[in-house]
Each structure stands twice: as C-alpha cells, then as structure tokens.
Amino acid sequence: MLPFVFLFFLLCCNSLAPVVHSLNAEGSVLLTLKQSLTDPQGSMSNWNSSDENPCSWNGITCKDQTVVSISIPKRKLYGSLPSSLGSLSQLRHVNFRSNKLFGNLPAQLFQAQGLQSLVLYGNSFSGSVPTEIQNLRYLQTLDLSQNFFNGSLPAAIVQCKRLKTLVLSQNNFTGPLSDRFGTGLVSLERLDLSFNQFNGSIPSDLGNLSSLQGTVDLSHNHFSGSIPTSLGNLPEKVYIDLTYNNLSGPIPQNGALMNRGPTAFIGNPGLCGPPLKNSCGSDTPSATSPSSFPFIPDNYPPQGGNVSIGGEKSKGLSKGAVVGIVVGDIIGICLLGLLFSFCYSRVCGFNQDLDENGVSKGRKGSKECFCFRKDESEALSDNNVEQYDLVPLDSHVTFDLDELLKASAFVLGKSGIGIMYKVVLEDGLALAVRRLGEGGSQRFKEFQTEVEAIGKLRHPNIATLRAYYWSVDEKLLIYDYIPNGSLDTAIHGKAGIVTFTPLSWSYRLKIMKGTAKGLVYLHEFSPKKYVHGDLKPSNILLGHNMEPHISDFGVGRLANIAGGSPTLQSNRVAVEKVQGRQKSMSSEVTANVLGNGYQAPEALKMVKPSQKWDVYSYGVILLEMITGRSSIVQVGNSEMDLVQWIQFCIEEKKPLLEVLDPYLAEDADREEEIIGVLKIAMACVHNSPEKRPTMRHVLDALDRLTISSD
Numbered sequence: 001m002l003p004f005v006f007l008f009f010l011l012c013c014n015s016l017a018p019v020v021h022s023l024n025a026e027g028s029v030l031l032t033l034k035q036s037l038t039d040p041q042g043s044m045s046n047w048n049s050s051d052e053n054p055c056s057w058n059g060i061t062c063k064d065q066t067v068v069s070i071s072i073p074k075r076k077l078y079g080s081l082p083s084s085l086g087s088l089s090q091l092r093h094v095n096f097r098s099n100k101l102f103g104n105l106p107a108q109l110f111q112a113q114g115l116q117s118l119v120l121y122g123n124s125f126s127g128s129v130p131t132e133i134q135n136l137r138y139l140q141t142l143d144l145s146q147n148f149f150n151g152s153l154p155a156a157i158v159q160c161k162r163l164k165t166l167v168l169s170q171n172n173f174t175g176p177l178s179d180r181f182g183t184g185l186v187s188l189e190r191l192d193l194s195f196n197q198f199n200g201s202i203p204s205d206l207g208n209l210s211s212l213q214g215t216v217d218l219s220h221n222h223f224s225g226s227i228p229t230s231l232g233n234l235p236e237k238v239y240i241d242l243t244y245n246n247l248s249g250p251i252p253q254n255g256a257l258m259n260r261g262p263t264a265f266i267g268n269p270g271l272c273g274p275p276l277k278n279s280c281g282s283d284t285p286s287a288t289s290p291s292s293f294p295f296i297p298d299n300y301p302p303q304g305g306n307v308s309i310g311g312e313k314s315k316g317l318s319k320g321a322v323v324g325i326v327v328g329d330i331i332g333i334c335l336l337g338l339l340f341s342f343c344y345s346r347v348c349g350f351n352q353d354l355d356e357n358g359v360s361k362g363r364k365g366s367k368e369c370f371c372f373r374k375d376e377s378e379a380l381s382d383n384n385v386e387q388y389d390l391v392p393l394d395s396h397v398t399f400d401l402d403e404l405l406k407a408s409a410f411v412l413g414k415s416g417i418g419i420m421y422k423v424v425l426e427d428g429l430a431l432a433v434r435r436l437g438e439g440g441s442q443r444f445k446e447f448q449t450e451v452e453a454i455g456k457l458r459h460p461n462i463a464t465l466r467a468y469y470w471s472v473d474e475k476l477l478i479y480d481y482i483p484n485g486s487l488d489t490a491i492h493g494k495a496g497i498v499t500f501t502p503l504s505w506s507y508r509l510k511i512m513k514g515t516a517k518g519l520v521y522l523h524e525f526s527p528k529k530y531v532h533g534d535l536k537p538s539n540i541l542l543g544h545n546m547e548p549h550i551s552d553f554g555v556g557r558l559a560n561i562a563g564g565s566p567t568l569q570s571n572r573v574a575v576e577k578v579q580g581r582q583k584s585m586s587s588e589v590t591a592n593v594l595g596n597g598y599q600a601p602e603a604l605k606m607v608k609p610s611q612k613w614d615v616y617s618y619g620v621i622l623l624e625m626i627t628g629r630s631s632i633v634q635v636g637n638s639e640m641d642l643v644q645w646i647q648f649c650i651e652e653k654k655p656l657l658e659v660l661d662p663y664l665a666e667d668a669d670r671e672e673e674i675i676g677v678l679k680i681a682m683a684c685v686h687n688s689p690e691k692r693p694t695m696r697h698v699l700d701a702l703d704r705l706t707i708s709s710d
Contacts, residue, residue, distance in 0.1 A: 022052075023049050023050070023051055023052065023053070023054075024052065024053045024054075025087075026053065026054060026066065026067045026088055027049075027051065027052075027053055027054040028049075029084045029085065029087055029088060030047065030054050030057070030060065030067070030070075031047065031049060032082045032084050033070075033081070033082055033084075033085060034047050036079050036080060036081070036082050037077045037078065037079035037101075038077070038078040038079055039075070039077060040076050040078075041075050041076055043058055043059065043072055043075040043077070044057070044058060044059070044072070045058070046058055053065055054067060055067070058072070059071050059072040061093075063090070066090045067088050067090065067091060068090050068091060068092045068093065069091075069092060069093040069094075069095075070085075070091070070093070070094050070095070070096075071093065071094075071095040072095070072096060072099070073095055073096065073097040073098055073099070073119075074097065074098040074099070075099060076099060076100060077096065077099040077100060077101060078099070078100040078101070078102075079101060079102075080101060080102055080103030080104075081096075081101065081103070081105070081106055081109065082106070083106035083107075083108035083109065084108070085106070085108075085109050085112070086106070086108035086109045086110065086111035086112050087108075087111065087112075088112055089112065089114070090112075090114060091112040091114065091115060092114055092115060092116045092117070093115075093116060093117045094109075094115065094117070094118050094119065094120075095117070095119040096119070096120055096123065097119050097120065097121050097122050097123075097143070098121070098122035098123075099122070099123055100123065100124060101120070101123040101124065101125060102123065102124040102125060102126065103125065103126070103127075104125070104126065104127035104128075105120075105125055105127065105129060105130060105149075106130075107130035107132045110130060110132040110133055110135045110136055111132075111135070113135050113136060113137065113138070114138055115136050115138065115139055116138050116139060116140050116141070117139070117140060117141035117142075118136075118139065118141070118142050118143070118144075119141065119143045120143065120144050120147065121143045121144065121145040121146050121147070121167065122145075122146045122147075122694075122696070122697070123146075123147050124147060124148055124700065125144070125147040125148065125149060126147070126148040126149060126150065127149065127150065127151070128149065128150060128151030128152070128154075129144070129149060129151070129153060129154055129157075130154070131154045131156050133154055133156065133157055133160065134154070134156035134157065134159040134160070136160055137159065137160065137161070137162065138162055139160045139162060139163055140162050140163060140164045140165065140187075141163075141164065141165040142160075142163060142165065142166055142167070142168075143165065143167040144167070144168050144171065145167045145168060145169040145170050145171070145192065146169070146170045146171075146693070146694075146697045146700075147170075147171055148171065148172060148704065149168070149171040149172065149173060150171070150172040150173065150174065151173065151174065151175070152173065152174055152175030152176070153168070153173055153175070153177065153178075153198075155178040155180075157178070157184075157185075158178050158180045158181060158183075158184025158185060159184070160185070161184065161185070161186065161187060162187055163185050163187060163188060164187050164188060164189045164190065164211075165188075165189065165190045166185070166188060166190065166191055166192070166193075167190065167191075167192045168192065168193050168196065169192045169193065169194040169195050169196070169217065170194070170195040170196075170693060170697060170701075171195075171196050172196065172197060173193070173196040173197060173198055174196075174197045174198065174199065175198065175199065175200070176198070176199060176200025176201070177193075177198065177200065177202070177203050178203070179203055179205070180203075180205065181203045181205065181206060182203050182204075182205030182206040182207065182208040182209055183205045183208055185209065186208065186209065186210075186211070187211060188209050188211060188212055189211050189212060189213050190212070190213065190214060191209070191212060191216050191217070192215070192217040193217065193218055193221065194217040194218065194219045194220050194221070194241070194691070195219070195220045195221075195683060195693075196220070196221050197221060197222055198218075198221040198222065198223060199221070199222040199223065199224065199246075200223065200224065200225075201223065201224060201225035201226075201228075202218065202223050202225070202227065202228055202231070202247075203228070204228040204230050205230065206228065206230065206231060206234075207228065207230030207231050207232065207233035207234055208230075208233070209234065210233075210234070210235065212234055212235060212238050213235070213237075213238065214238070214239070215238070215239045215240075215241055216234065216238055216239070216240050216241065217241045217691070218240075218241065218242055218245065219241045219242065219243040219244055219245070219267075219691075220243070220244045220245075220267075220679075220683065221244075221245050222245060222246055223242075223245040223246065223247060224245070224246040224247065224248070225247065225248065225249075226247065226248060226249035226250075227242065227247055227249070227251060227252055227257070227271075228252075229252040229254060231252070231255075231256065231257055232252055232254035232255030232256050232257045232258070233255055233256070234255065234256040235256065236255060236256050238256050239260075239264070240256060240257065240260070240264060241264055241691075242264060242265055242268065243263070243264065243265065243266050243267045243268070244266070244267030244268070244682075245267065245268050246268065246270065247265075247268040247270060247271055248268070248270025248271060249270065249271065249272070249280075250271075250272055250273040250280045251265060251271055251272070251273045251274065251275070251276065253273075253274065260275060261275055262275045262276050262277075263687060266647060266650075266651065267650060267651075269651060269653055389401055389469075390404065390467055390468075390469050390478075391467060391468050391469065391470075392466065392467045393451075393452065393455030393456075393465055393466060393467055393468065394455070394464070394466050394467070396466075397466050397467050399425055399429065401469065403425055403426065404423065404425070404431075404433070404469075404478070406426070407423045407424055407425045407426070407431075408423070408424045409421045409422065409423045409424070409433070410422055412432065417434075417436065417552075417555050417556055417559040418434050418435050418436045418555075418559060419434070419435045420432060420433070420434050420435075421433045421434075421435065422481060423481075430481035430483075431466070431478055431479065431480070431481050432463075432478075432479040432480065432481045432482070433476055433477070433478050433479075434476065434477040434479070434555065435474070435475070435476055436475040436476070436477065436555075436558060436559050443561050444470055446561050447470060447475070447558060447561045448470070450554065450557060450558055450561060451465070451468050451477070451554075451558060453527065453528065454553065454554040454558075455468070456527065457521075457522075457526055457530075457553070459517070459518055459521040460514075460517075460518075460547065461514045461515065461517050461518030461521070461547070461548055461549060461550060462518050462521065462522070462549065462550050462553065463479050463480065463482060463541060463549040463550060463551035463552075463553070464479060464480050465477060465478070465479055466478050466479060466480060475558075477555070477558070479551070482541035482542065482543055482549050482551070483543065483544060484541070484542035484543060484544070484546060485541070485542060486537060486538050486539070486540060486541055486542070487511060487537040487538075487540040487541075487542060487548065487621070487625075488536070488537035488538040488540075490503050490542060490546075491503065491537060491624060491625060491628060491661075492628075492630065502661075502663035503546075503625075503663070504666075504667065505664055505667035505670050505673070505674070506667075507546050508625045508626075509673070509677075509702075509706055510546060510547070510548075511540070511542070511546065511547075511548045511625070512622060512625065512677065512702060513699065513702050513703070513706070514547050514548040515540055515548045515550060515618065515621070516618070516695055516698050516699040516702060517699060518548065518549075518550040519532070519535075519550070519614055519615075519618060519695040520695045520696050520699055522550075522553065522614075523611045523614070523694070523695050523696075524695075524696060529611075530553065530554070531609045531610060531611050531613065531614055532550065532552075532553050532609075532614050532617075533556065533609035533613060533614070534552065534556060534598075534617075535550070535598060535614050535617035535618060535621070536596060536598045536617065536621070536631070537621055537624060539551045539552040540621070596631060596632075597620060597630070597631025597632045597641045597642060598616075598617040598620050598621070598631055599613070599616075599617070600612065600613045600616035600617070600689065601616075601687055602689055610689065611694070611695070612689035612690075612692050613689075614695065615684050615692045615693065615694070615695060615698070616684060616685055616689075616692065618684055618695070618698070619643075619680075619681045619682070619683070619684025619685035619692075620641075620642055620643060620681075620684075620685060622677055622678075622680065622681035622684065623642050623643065623646055623678075623681045623685070624642060625661075626659070626660065626661065626664075626674060626677060626678055626681065627642070627646070627659055627660065627661055628660075628661025628662065628663060628664070629642055629645070629661075630642070633645045643685045646659075646681075646682070656671060656674065656675065659678075660674065673705055673706065676701075676705040677702070677705065680693075680698060680701050680702065680705075683698075684698060
C-alpha cells in the first residue's frame with residue numbers, strides 16, 4: 001500500500017510544478033549574437049533564454065513564429081557577427097547600420113539564401129566580401145558603405161540579378177569591376193562606388209543599366225582609360241560623377257554625358273574636350289594618380305584679369321564704388337571707436353594702474369565697477385524684466401556676480417557677436433567672458449532655454465559654458481579660459497608679433513582629430529544633434545597641451561535672441577547684396593570669396609545650417625593646416641577661396657612640397673599621412689552636401705591614417 005501512496009504523492013507534486021519551456025533553435029542562434037556583442041545601451045536587454053521564442057525581442061521581427069528580420073541600428077553595438085546567423089533560414093532583412101561592429105563578414109551569413117537586404121554601413125568591418133554572395137539571388141539592397149572592406153568586389157555579384165541598391169562608398173575596395181557588371185545587374189536603381197581604390201577601365205556595358213536613378217557615383221577611385229561612349233545610354237536625368245580618377249581621352253558628347261558641367265569630370269588630368277577647357281590636341285597630358293596634389297602656376301589667372309567663370313571676365317565693382325565703400329567703412333569704424341570710448345569711460349569711470357599687458361593692478365575705492373556694470377543711477381524700472389543674478393550651469397562654479405564684477409579684465413577680441421574678455425578672479429581663477437551687448441530684445445525665456453541647453457554640453461573638445469548673466473541692459477556668457485589662443489594664430493601667427501613658433505605635423509594631427517571628435521559629439525551625441533554653423537580656426541581654441549576646444553557654439557543664436565547681429569547672418573546678407581551687383585560670379589565663388597571662405601556653397605540657398613556645413617568648414621580648416629594658407633588666397637591681383645585654389649593645383653599636377661606649409665618641410669617624411677589628410681579634406685569640401693562624409697567617418701579615416709604613428 002505504501003508504494004501506491006508514494007506514487008500518488010509524486011504525481012500530485014508534478015501536477016503542481018510550473019511548465020518550463022525551452023528556447024527554440026532560432027532564439028539560441030540569436031543569443032550567440034548577443035554574447036558576441038557589447039551592448040552599452042541595453043538594446044538587447046530583453047533577449048532572455050527563458051522565452052519560448054525570440055519573436056518579442058527588441059529588433060527582431062517574425063512571421064509565423066520564424067525570424068525574418070534583425071534590425072538594431074545606431075545602438076553603439078561593439079563586436080563581430082557570429083557565423084551562426086546564416087542558419088536562420090527565413091532571414092530576409094539584416095540592418096546593423098551605424099554601430100561599431102568589426103571583423104570579417106562571415107561567409108556563412110550567405111547561407112540565408114532568402115536575404116533581401118543587408119545594411120551594414122557606418123561600422124568598421126574589414127576584409128573582403130565573400131564570393132558566397134552569389135547565393136543571394138533575392139538580394140535587393142546591399143549597403144556596405146563607410147567601412148574598411150578591401151579586396152576586389154567578387155565578379156559573382158552579377159548573379160544577384162534582383163539587386164536594386166549597391167552602395168559601397170568609403171571603403172578600400174580594389175581591382176576592376178566585372179566585365180558583365182552592366183548586363184548582370186540590370187535591376188540596379190542606385191550605384192555608389194565612390195571613395196575606394198577600384199581600378200581598370202569602366203565596364204562598357206554599364207550603359208545597359210536603364211533603371212538607374214539619381215547619381216551614378218564612380219568618383220575618387222583609380223579608374224583609367226577612356227570614358228565609354230555607352231555611358232551616354234543611361235537615362236538623361238542620371239548624373240554621372242567621374243571626378244578624381246585616372247581617366248583620359250575625349251569626353252563623349254552623347255545622351256547622359258551631354259550638357260554636363262566640368263564638375264562631373266575634374267580630377268582627371270588626362271581628360272579633354274568639352275566641358276573642360278583643355279582641347280584634345282596631341283599634347284594632352286596623360287592621366288596621373290590623383291594622389292599628387294599641386295599648386296597654381298604663377299600666371300594663373302591671366303594678368304590684368306579677375307577670376308573668370310565660364311570663360312567670361314567678371315567686371316566687379318567700379319573704382320569709385322570701392323573707394324566709397326572703403327571711406328564709409330573707415331568713418332563707421334571711427335564712430336564706433338568713439339562711441340565705445342565714451343561708453344567705457346561712462347560705464348567704468350574708475351582709475352586703475354595697468355601693467356605692461358594692460359591688466360589691472362588694482363582699484364581705488366569700493367564703488368569702482370567692472371566694465372559690464374552701468375552707473376547706479378541707471379537702475380531698472382519696474383516695467384523692465386527683472387535683473388537676474390549670475391546663473392551657474394555647473395556644480396563647480398564657486399564664484400558669484402560680485403566677484404566677477406570686481407575681477408581684473410582685459411579685452412581678448414571683438415566680433416559681430418560681442419566682446420570677449422579675459423577675467424582673473426581674486427583667487428587666480430581665469431575665465432573667458434563674452435559680453436553680448438547692452439539692451440536688445442527682452443526674450444529672456446527663449447534665451448534661458450537656449451543657454452541652459454548649451455550649458456549641458458560636456459566634451460573635452462568643446463569649450464565649456466559655466467554660467468551666464470541676463471539683465472535688460474547686459475547679457476554675459478562665462479566660459480573656462482583656454483590659454484594658448486586660437487588655431488588661427490597658431491597657424492598664421494599674430495599680427496605685429498615677429499616671433500612665431502609653428503605647429504609641427506604631429507600637433508596639427510592632434511588638433512585635427514580633437515576637432516573632429518568635438519564635432520562628432522555635437523552632431524551625434526548632443527541632446528539635439530547640434531550644428532555649429534560657423535566653424536573656423538579663430539573659434540578653435542588650444543589648451544595647455546595644444547588640445548583643441550571648439551568655441552562659439554550657439555553664440556550666434558544667443559546674440560540674435562539678445563538683439564545682437566550674428567556673424568553668419570551678416571555675412572550672408574552682405575554676400576546677397578554683392579550678388580545683386582555681380583551676376584557673372586557663380587554662387588559658390590561669391591559665397592566663399594566674399595564670405596569668410598569657410599561657408600559651404602549651399603549656405604546662400606538655405607537658411608538653416610546643416611551638419612554638412614560643418615563638414616565643409618572642417619575640410620577648409622584641414623586644407624589651411626596643410627598649406628599654411630588663409631581661407632582666401634591672393635592670386636596675382638585676384639582672390640579665390642582655398643578650395644578652388646587646391647582644385648586648380650590638382651589640375652596642374654604640382655609636387656606636394658610646393659603645396660605644403662613651408663613650416664612643415666621638416667615633416668616631409670610624413671608624406672603618406674599628409675596626402676591622406678588632403679584626400680579627406682577634399683572629400684569634406686565636395687560641392688554636393690550629400691557626397692560629403694559624416695564627421696564620424698572623417699574621424700574613423702583619421703584614426704586609420706595615424707594608427708601606425710600613435
């Protein structure tokens with residue numbers, strides 16, 4: 001009887017126990033993916049082995065309880081892809097764009113033969129593309145751009161006959177394209193092979209791709225030989241970008257190749273015929289490598305003429321108009337100087353001894369003021385906005401308004417968006433204080449929202465805003481003081497100062513990379529994915545160890561709110577006025593020559609700056625650091641912007657040493673690095689915004705370039 005009782009008890013216990021499910025095979029495969037990756041943002045936090053299947057997991061899509069899609073973009077995933085992913089037999093879509101994945105692309109991944117899209121752009125994958133890609137007969141989208149892939153593109157890719165999008169830009173692919181490229185990939189709608197090292201001739205059957213749209217981008221490669229006449233068979237709305245290759249011979253004048261401007265063909269010294277200026281005579285120069293970067297000949301442009309656009313001479317302003325403008329400017333500056341002197345003496349009527357640097361040694365009397373304070377008699381009326389105290393934006397701010405106003409101060413510089421002072425508190429702490437101006441509109445709430453958002457930005461390569469002050473008649477921004485001046489001074493020296501210690505190439509690389517890191521932070525990791533909008537060497541400040549700090553971010557916007565006059569806006573207005581008088585100049589030349597040289601060509605057409613503006617400005621700064629030239633170059637009696645000048649240099653095939661800043665002559669053994677940075681700079685200043693790389697990929701390229709020297 002006892003055994004029966006025991007059996008009955010055992011059955012009862014089993015009936016009360018919870019039912020335990022085991023994870024299915026597909027879930028187990030995905031867990032190997034999770035285990036191979038570092039996931040700082042917890043995007044795979046709900047991938048649990050206790051689940052019955054993975055269909056409820058973040059980034060996973062199922063159909064009929066079977067995994068058909070893995071999509072985890074922009075989550076900072078770090079690691080490599082496991083080969084087991086290929087065992088997901090019904091997998092259709094894979095998207096890991098904009099992460100930090102690395103390593104080779106596993107050949108086993110292509111065992112998932114139903115794969116329709118593979119999007120891996122913006123990672124650090126390397127190695128070659130496996131020939132097994134030919135198994136993907138249903139593949140429609142392949143985007144491997146902005147990685148480190150190398151080797152040749154497998155000829156077997158032409159077996160992917162359903163392929164509509166092929167984007168391989170910004171990698172290290174080499175070798176020629178398959179002879180059957182155009183006849184095999186007949187469904188292609190988008191083709192971008194730019195910024196690689198493809199070589200050989202352009203396949204003649206490329207003209208068979210009748211479904212192509214937008215831009216066919218073969219730029220920045222090593223394609224050689226002549227341009228196939230068959231390219232003219234492409235749809236006429238397609239823009240064919242062949243810039244910066246080794247192409248030679250006459251440019252075919254048919255179909256999609258007709259009526260194109262020279263910008264589609266520059267960087268190919270061996271090309272001739274319309275729309276280029278060099279004719280197809282017997283002395284046509286042979287194609288050379290785009291890695292030799294040159295200088296403008298002494299006789300360019302022709303003597304006695306201005307820079308010509310489209311072969312027509314720009315007349316410019318008359319001599320009388322120029323004289324009138326100069327006289328008007330001088331009178332205006334004098335009036336402003338008198339006004340400033342009057343206001344200074346009225347506001348800060350105190351006696352103080354100055355040392356040899358113009359810094360106050362001390363003050364007499366307790367009521368003497370710092371230059372920011374008005375007379376006590378000018379108290380605020382009840383109808384005005386309340387006068388606010390100093391508002392700290394950082395827990396480390398220990399000084400108050402009274403200490404700030406009593407501090408020693410001298411002017412660091414003046415611009416269209418206020419005066420900058422160096423302020424030294426009694427305890428020795430040095431600060432930089434920007435005075436946005438007196439009076440102006442009373443949009444305090446808007447100002448407060450904007451300035452406090454900027455105050456939250458924290459990055460080693462961004463100048464830190466520590467506090468601010470607002471009143472009806474005063475607006476101040478308080479920053480850390482950066483001791484080694486601006487990049488502009490470090491490159492070109494300071495006016496009137498004979499002694500000058502030039503920057504070595506190593507320091508320049510450090511500044512380039514630090515500035516890129518700061519921009520990556522602004523563009524991708526700041527709360528609002530900010531745009532600087534007015535980047536130039538004068539607002540890149542250098543710290544104790546020559547580390548760069550991007551300054552003036554958001555100041556134009558704050559000055560506008562406070563009633564100021566942002567520099568960028570005033571530049572654009574000035575350019576638009578001049579454009580009305582000089583119709584013969586192209587918009588890009590006008591924007592840069594008459595602007596500050598750092599503004600992107602599209603700045604005249606758009607009101608709101610974009611991140612690609614910053615990329616362009618950064619590219620100009622790289623060119624300036626390489627050449628030692630200012631952003632506006634004097635050529636004979638004319639001026640042109642640095643980007644144009646370098647482009648003409650490339651066409652003239654002058655040696656690198658002639659392009660370099662003379663102070664870099666001792667670093668000539670770093671030629672490979674310098675040429676690499678020059679190529680990065682030229683990518684950044686591409687005339688088309690969408691062709692410019694992101695700052696993150698600029699930084700990746702710089703890291704790759706310098707990894708051996710770090």
